[in-house]
Amino acid sequence: MNKTVQDRHVEIEGIPVRTDHFIGGERIASPTTFEVRSPLDWSWKLADVSRGDASTAARAVEAAQQGFETWSRMSPPERGRIMNNLADSIDANIEKIATIECLDMAMLLDSLRKRVIPRAARNFRAYADLAAEYQERTWCSNGTHNTVIRMPAGPAVVITPWNAPFMLSTWKCAPALAAGNSVILKPAEWSPLSLSLLADWINDAGFPPGTFNIVQGIGGELGQSLTGDPRVKRISFTGSPETARHIGHAAAENIVPFTAELGGKGALAVFADADIDAAAQKASSQFHDSGQVCLAGTRILVEESIRDDFLEKFTMYTGKQVQGDSRDMATTLSPAIHPDHLEKVEAFVNSARKNGDKIIFGGRRWKQDGLWYEPTLIEPKSNDSEVVQREIFGPVLTVQTFVDEAESISLANSTAYGLSGMVYTRDAAKAERIGRAIRAGTVWVNTFLVRDLTAPFGGMGISGIGREGGHYALEFHSDLKTLQILEGSVA
Ligand code: NAP
Ligand code: MG
Secondary structure, eight states, X not given: OBOOXXXXXXEETTEEEEOSEEETTEEEBOSSEEEEEETTEEEEEEEEXXXXXXXXXXXXXXXXXXXXXXXXXXXXXXXXXXXXXXXXXXXXXXXXXXXXXXXXXXXXXHHIIIIIHHHHHHHHHHHHHHHHHOOOEEEEETTXXXXXXXXXXXXXXXXOOSSSHHHHXXXXXXXXXXXXXXXXXXXXXXXXXXXXXXXXXXXXXXXXXXXXXXXXXXXXXXXXXXXXXXXXXXXXEESOHHHHHHHHHHHHHHTOOEEEEOOOOEEEEEOTTSOHHHHHHHHHGGGGGGGOOTTOEEEEEEEGGGHHHXXXXXXXXXXXXXXXXXXXXXXXXXXXXXXXXXXXXXXXXXHHHHHTOEEEEXXXXXXXXXXXXXXXXXXXXXXXXXXXXXXXXXXXXXXXXXSSHHHHHXXXXXXXXXXEEEEEOSOHHHHHHHXXXXXXXXXXXXXXXOOOTTSOBOOSGGGEESOBSHHHHHHHTXXXXXXXXXXXXXX
16 A cells, blocks of 8 residues: 555546545555446446555554544543534535535435435534533442443444445444544445545544544455454444344454444335325335435335225326436436446346236336336235345335234334334324334334434344444443442542
């Protein structure tokens, strides 16, 4: 790995993007690169990005160890001030970040601008406040004065997936930093560019060198080297259950705590007493962002008596969706991130066809020269069908019916996942009953994606280990210590 005087950068739609690592407060280049293309037009190469290796990982961990020495000794309000400065830079650059992320992963530009990127700034602000508000617990018992002290743990590795990379990565880095840990972030290789931009504002915000490092590369190379380094004290991962198993092995080897936010197969249960129109509209919006949303309600469960009414409305709302360029305000359905991912989605639907599942609509590419897949609805032959049991992460939903509450709950809880659930009903008691019975980290009733950043967030079953959000993430990133002083022994 070489340090270059003039670092690698490109101009994308007039926005300069530096594509090397950010380690110890400096841009550092790798001799080799990987290519990043736009899902909006796969012939459009956006950038060559530094491809980190084992030496990059070692260098980043060393820098993070040095950064930790200074950062962990700063007071929570002082760290919070610096995190708020970074949030200010994000707020001042929303248009740039949204544009780059839209080109890189094809998320809808309008929602990036209005919702997703502003949330990234809020991630830092929320954790700046939470860490500063924290009160140590003190009490007397057994003749001793006790204090629970939350100590920063050390360098934390944060590894993130390609969907909504900027919002998700900041959501994971903010609590680590607020707790006093230094951070090494590795974004996904399919959408690394918006986080390359973030590195431009880290020094100006006031982070001491080595506190917040961003490295780029391939999971099985750079990611694996980072998670295997015994100097790393926390691993915070979001991605697929398959990768989580590798990460878990690495964490076990070094006896390091890790959290894993993984895939989902959320149920969206619609009861006969619900506002069927609102439910159908929300169900249809699960196709947005090409269904590449871990929390999406991809299994529609509808009470048998309203099936036809619901499906008529759902089909009508889906018919109003517009496929197209994600920069276009009229577009509601973006393309898949990558040709390999599109092939995966396609393979799920093709195998459903072979299995005898009924394709109600969709089931093919929208046009041959792009990465768009038609919004697809499948009525499975049985609850065991692969399209019901496995996360597809594409614009493919299933629909099944239930006859009573018990069946709705049993279907909702019938997969190995447990990330999210949605319930549509007007009955308050039923909302409580079903909401409590669904095994998932978050259940929304008559709404979707509303988030309070102080609430716990995570998955049950193969959807994850640990909880993010609020003080839950601060606890994860801290080593808790009990200090006991014999009463009357000191003055
Ligand atoms: P992935 O393949 O598991 O990759 C996630 C990250 O791990 C990437 O940065 C990847 O690098 C890296 N990685 C791969 N192998 C590794 C290894 N052996 N050691 C260390 N790091 C490694 O997941 P994805 O396809 O990017 O993302 C989609 C998945 O994420 C879906 O299952 C989705 O549901 C889930 N997700 C969950 C949440 C949540 O909050 N629960 C949120 C968003 C997404 P490369 O990019 O180089 O492969
Ligand atoms: Mg990309």
